[in-house]
Amino acid sequence: MILNALHADTLDIERIRQTATCLFDDKACDAAIVRMAEKITRDLAGSDPLLLCVMNGGLILTGRLAPLLDFPLQIDYLHATRYRDEVRGGELNWLSYPRERLAGRPVIVVDDILDEGNTLKAVCDYALEQGATKAYGAVLVEKLHERRIHGARAECIGLQIEDRFVFGFGLDYKGYLRNAPGIFAVPDAELE
DSSP states (O other), X not given: OHHHHHHHHHHHHHHHHHHOEEEEEHHHXXXXXXXXXXXXXXXXXXXXXXXXXXXXXXXXXXXXXXXGOOSOOEEEEEEEESOTTSSSOOSOEEXXXXXXXXXXXXXXXXXXXXXXXXXXXXXXXXXHHTTOSEEEEEEEEEEOSSOOOTTOOOSEEEEEEOSOOEEBTTBOBTTXXXXXXXXXXXXXXXXX
16 A cells, blocks of 8 residues: 555646746756855855755755865765745744754855745854854745845856756755756646
8 A cells, every 4th residue: 555655746746847838957056056156155265164964955056165165174964954845835844953063164055045034144154153253045946926025146147047946956846856967847736
């Protein structure tokens, strides 16, 4: 019985993957990451920053971005999530905190998307509360809409998209498809 339920979920995920619209392919994402690295280097090289990956969404972006930052920095992670494998966000759940020192240095908060901004703002606020000199948001995707919470922002944005549910390059659909090679939009009918 459990195997049949898992199989049905996997079939649903595969159907979403097959019917999604590619907004940005792998090459476009990589080009955006190169531009992000250039901006971050201009803004923060020589300042002893901590690159802080927001798991799990920021994993792929961090892995591609970090080697392009050709200056001394440290890398750490935290795990904070609102979605818990769903398509609608809820309360922010902190699963893991960073281990490196945040105080007295800029912190580059790397996440997959700036949507409403709840997670990014909470992580940036946390970094500042811990004594970071600056909380610098870096996201691969910014979703363009009017629902952004007050104070949520990113200093470095790779790509902008219309207000659609997307997956790939770290962004997930129900916990799956983070590994998709680009940014893909879920058909609107699937979200109703």
